[in-house]
Amino acid sequence: MTEKEERLIHKFLNKTLSEEDWKTLLDWLENPENKKVFNTYVKAEYLLHMSFEEKGRNLTYDTLLELMDENPYQGTPKLWSNQKWWAVAASIVILLGLALGTYYWVGPSDNGTPELVKKITIEQGTDGATLTLEDGTEVELKKGSSYKNSYATSNGEEVVYADDESKFDELYNTISVARGKQFAMTLSDGTKVWLNSDSKLKYPVSFHPGDTRVVELIYGEAYFDVSPATENQGSAFEVQQEHQKVTVLGTEFNIKAYANETLLLTTLVEGKVAVTYQDSETMLEPSDQSVVDMELGKIETRQVDVLAETSWRRGLFLFKNKTLEEIATTLSRWYDIDIEIKDRAVGKIEFKGTLSKDQPLEVILELIKNTKFIKNYDIEEDKVVIW
Template sequence: MISAKIENIIAKFLTNQASASELSELEIWIQDSNNKELFNLYVKINYAIEYNMKEFDSNKIKSKLSEAFAKEKKEIKLKKLRKIIYYSAAAVVLGIVTTTYFYRTSLVDKSIATPVKIVNNTIKAGTDKAILTLEDGSVVALEKDKTYEKDNVTSNGKELVYDNNNAKSGLAYNYLTIPRGGQFQVKLADGTKVWLNSESKLKFPVAFVEGQPREVELIYGEAFFDVSPSTEHKGAKFKVLNKNQEVEVLGTEFNIKAYKDEDKIYTTLVEGKVTVSGFSSKKYITPNQQSIINLKNGNITINPIDAYNEVLWTKGIFSFKSKTLKEIMTVMSRWYDVEVVFRNTELEKVKFNGVLSKNDNIKEILSIIKKTNFINEYEIKDQKIIIR
C-alpha cells in the first residue's frame, strides 16, 4: 500500500507542484524496488487517462524543479533527480497523443474498421546480445546471463569490460556488433562507457596507447558515450569517428545516431563540450544542443533539444516527441526485429508524443495507437506488421 503522504507527493510531482524536500523524500522512497513497482502501477491506474490527453514535458518538469530549488535555497543536482523523471516516463506508457489539428482530421474511415488480425505472433522485445569480433577474426556470441572471459576482457552478458593493465602490447582492435533486437554496453580500457542500441557496430582498441588520442569508430547505428576525462589520461583527447563525421571531446556525455538507412547523422550533447566535423565544416555544440549533418548536401545545423529525452533509451525507455508514426515504427522495427509495412502511406505522417517501456509487448503498443482511431487496422504475422 502507498501511504496517503506518498500518494500526495506523487500527485504533486506529476502536476509539477512538489517541493524540493518532497522530491527528496520521493526519491528515497522509490529506491526500494517494491515501492518502484507500486509507483509505476499507481501512475498507470490513476494518471493514464489524463496523460493520454497531455504531453509528457520533461523540460517543464525540470523548470518547475528549478523554481522549487530557488525558493527553498537547497541545491539538488539534476543527475540525482533523473531517476524520478525516468520512473515517471516509464509509468506513463499510455501517454501517446496527437499534436496538430491537421492530424486530427479523419485520415481513415472509422465505419469500415476491421478487427485486429494476429497470426503466429512471435514478436518479442529486444534483449542484451551482441557479437564480439576479436583481433584475430574469431567471433564470440554475447548473450544475456552468459559470461565470457579472455585476456583483458570480461562480460557478464550485459556489458563488456576491458582492463588496460592486462592488455597485450601493440595496438589491436575489436568490433562489437549489435543485431536488430539487441543492445549491449562496453567499458573501454580507458574507463569510457558506451551504450549501443539495436543495429549498431563499434570499432575500438583493446587498449589505448598512453599519450596518444583515444579513437573509436561508430561504423553505424546509435551509441551513447560517457567519456573518461582527458585529465585522467595525460590530456589525451577522445574521438568518435564515422565515415561522414568526427566528434572530438575532452570528457563528456553525448549521443550519436548514424544509421545506414538514414540520410542524417544526429549528435546530441548531454554534458561537456564537443566539436563536430564533417564535409569540411566544423561546429561546436553545448549541452542540450543537437548537430545534424545532412549527408545529401553536407550541411551541419545546430538545434536546441532536450538532451535527456534523447538518451532515455539507455534507461529502457523510448521517448517520442512530435515524431511521425513512420519514425516511431522505424525505432520499433529495430528493437523488435520486425518488418513494418504501411498500406496507407498517409498514416506515416501522423505525429505522436509519448513514452513507452522497451519491455512492452508490441501488440499493446499497436493497440494504444489504434485507439486514437488513426489506424483502421493492423495485422501481425510472424515477424511482420502491416498497418492500414
C-alpha cells in the same frame, strides 16, 4: 486480489465506475501493496487535455493518477497525436502482464462478464552482441552467459576491458549489436559506451598513453560517457564515423548514424565537443544537436530535448512530435521485425508520448490503434502491417 477488485479494475478501464465504485477503488489503493498490484495489472496514463462531461469525474481521475504515484519516465505507457483536427483526446489504457500471458480486455461478453482474449506476442529486445576479436574469432555475448579472455570480461549484459596501456597496444576488437538487441561496454580507459539495436563499433583493446583515443562507430547509435582527459595523460577522445568526426576531452554525448538514414545526429548531454564534417567544425554546448544532412551536404545545429534524444539508453521510447513512420523505424529495430504502413498520409501523422521498451510490441500497437488514427494492424510471419 479478489474478484471484486478485479471487476473494479475492469470498470475503471471502461470508465463505468459509479460514485460508490470510485470510493471503493480509491480506498483500496491507499494500501501500497494494493497499489503495486493495481500497477501490475494496469499501466495507464490519460492523454493531455482530456475532456470529460463532469468536472468532478476529471478531478477523480487526476486523484487516481496521483495515487498511482509513478514517475512518468519509468515506463508508464502513453501516446497521443498532435494533429489539430483531433478535437477530443481519447483515453488510452492497457491491461498488462496477466499470469498466463499477454491479454487485452475487449469488453463484456454475452453474459456481461469481462472477456480476455489471448494475443500473439512479439517479445521485446534483450541484451546481446557479437564480439569479433583481433584474429577474426567471433564470440556471442548474451544475457545469462559469461565470457573472459586475457583483456576483457563479459557477464552477457556488458563487456569490460582491462586497463593495460602497453601489452595489448594496436589490437582492435569490433562489437556488433543486431536488431532486437542492446549492449553496454567499458573501454580500457574507463569510457562507458551503450550501443542501441543495429549498431557496430570498432575500438582498440587498449589506448597508447598520450595519444588521442580513437574509436569508430561504423553504423548505428551509441551513447558515450567519456573518461576525462585529465585521467588519461591529457589524451583527447575521438569518435570517427564515415561522414564526420567528434572530438572531446571528457563528456557525455549521443551519436545516431544508421546506414539507411540520411541525417547524422550528434547530441551533447554535458561538456563540450567539436563535430567535424567535411571542411566545417562545429562546437556543441549541452542540449545542442548537430545535424549532418548527407543528401544536401551541410551541417546545422539546433537545440533539442536531451532526455527524448537519449531515452533509449534508459529503457524508454520517448517520442516528441515523431511521425508514425519514424516511430515504426525505431520499433522495427528493437523488436527485430519489419513494419509496413499502408497509408502514406497516416505515416506522416505526428505523435508524442513515453513508452517502455520492456513490453511486447502488441502493447504499443494497441496504443497506436486506440488513438483512432489507424484502423488496425496485422501481424504476419515476418512483418507488421498497419493501415
